[in-house]
Amino acid sequence: MHTTTILLTKFILTAKEAIKLKREEDELSGLAGMYYVLSLCVYIIHHGFHHIICCSSLYFAKAEVARRHTMANFYPSIAFVFLYRILASEHSGELVGLLPFQPFNFLQNVTFRGLSTKMTAKELNELWLQTKGLDATKVLSLDVSNVSQACAFAFIYILCTLSIKKIVNDIFGVRAPEGVGGGVDAMLDSPQNQKILSSFGVDANEMKEARKAGKGLGLL
Amino acid sequence: MTVSAISNIAIAIGITEFLGCMFSRKFIFQSDSYTRTVEKFERAKWRRDSTAASLAAKQANPKSQKSAGKI
Numbered sequence: 001m002h003t004t005t006i007l008l009t010k011f012i013l014t015a016k017e018a019i020k021l022k023r024e025e026d027e028l029s030g031l032a033g034m035y036y037v038l039s040l041c042v043y044i045i046h047h048g049f050h051h052i053i054c055c056s057s058l059y060f061a062k063a064e065v066a067r068r069h070t071m072a073n074f075y076p077s078i079a080f081v082f083l084y085r086i087l088a089s090e091h092s093g094e095l096v097g098l099l100p101f102q103p104f105n106f107l108q109n110v111t112f113r114g115l116s117t118k119m120t121a122k123e124l125n126e127l128w129l130q131t132k133g134l135d136a137t138k139v140l141s142l143d144v145s146n147v148s149q150a151c152a153f154a155f156i157y158i159l160c161t162l163s164i165k166k167i168v169n170d171i172f173g174v175r176a177p178e179g180v181g182g183g184v185d186a187m188l189d190s191p192q193n194q195k196i197l198s199s200f201g202v203d204a205n206e207m208k209e210a211r212k213a214g215k216g217l218g219l220l
Numbered sequence: 221m222t223v224s225a226i227s228n229i230a231i232a233i234g235i236t237e238f239l240g241c242m243f244s245r246k247f248i249f250q251s252d253s254y255t256r257t258v259e260k261f262e263r264a265k266w267r268r269d270s271t272a273a274s275l276a277a278k279q280a281n282p283k284s285q286k287s288a289g290k291i
Contacts, residue, residue: 058268061261068257072248076240083236087229096225156226160233168234172241174249177258179265 062180063193069176080165084157088114091153098128099149113154 092114103111128150194204248254 058261058264061257061264064257065254065261068248068254072244075244076237079236079240080233083232087232091225091229094225095222096229097222153225153229156229157233160230164230164234165237168237169241172238172245174241174245177261180261 065176065180069174069180072174080161087157088153094153095128095150096153096156097151099151102146102148108148110158111151111155112148113152115150115152 095115099111197204197207
């Protein structure tokens with residue numbers, strides 16, 4: 001068994017791609033590396049040598065393109081963290097809007113964020129009229145029936161992020177070429193990342209199946 | 221007040237995203253390395269597709285190939 005493995009390993013070393021893989025293989029722990037070589041040999045026997053070279057180079061390129069696109073999304077997200085801090089400091093404790101409905105309890109954590117929790121419906125009504133520039137003593141507003149209708153900055157920010165950001169990105173953003181797929185998804189398919197996963201004891205095939213199942217259920 | 225506050229937030233988000241798109245286009249997607257990577261990916265995809273097609277053709281009619289080999 002040992003000699004066959006050595007022979008097959010020599011066979012792999014004839015190709016340029018395989019040399020690269022072997023070099024990276026040495027960096028990994030012995031057992032995980034051996035397991036990977038064996039699985040690679042089985043794959044070569046089953047599918048042919050040309051096929052594995054094609055697949056590995058495709059996965060490398062796919063991961064590289066996906067990495068560029070992920071980075072292009074990552075840098076603006078840092079800018080958005082700063083933007084949130086700036087806008088939050090500007091609008092903190094301010095009533096930005098009034099919801100026409102009473103949100104669910106878990107949603108109230110966002111809609112009521114930064115506003116005074118001790119406020120009554122009457123006080124909120126007055127505050128709402130003040131923000132609209134009307135005199136609270138003269139106008140009787142029926143807009144507010146419950147305090148939970150108050151809408152703070154955070155909720156508007158989230159709504160704008162989900163709508164305007166997406167629209168602007170669709171118009172001016174660069175789409176990944178067909179076949180690259182999701183950023184992290186494509187990056188996980190690269191041979192390098194597969195080896196890293198296997199060194200952590202994660203079965204790559206099982207993970208692939210789990211991802212496929214997740215996609216089927218609409219979770220990923 | 222509320223309309224101006226909401227429009228301020230919306231405009232700020234829109235401008236930030238627009239600038240983010242423009243900068244990423246300028247510094248990432250118009251760079252030579254990205255163009256080369258995409259070309260490499262397209263080539264690898266074409267090669268994989270052609271290999272997969274030939275494998276499928278082989279698996280579809282193995283008997284005819286064997287008989288051709290005997291002749």
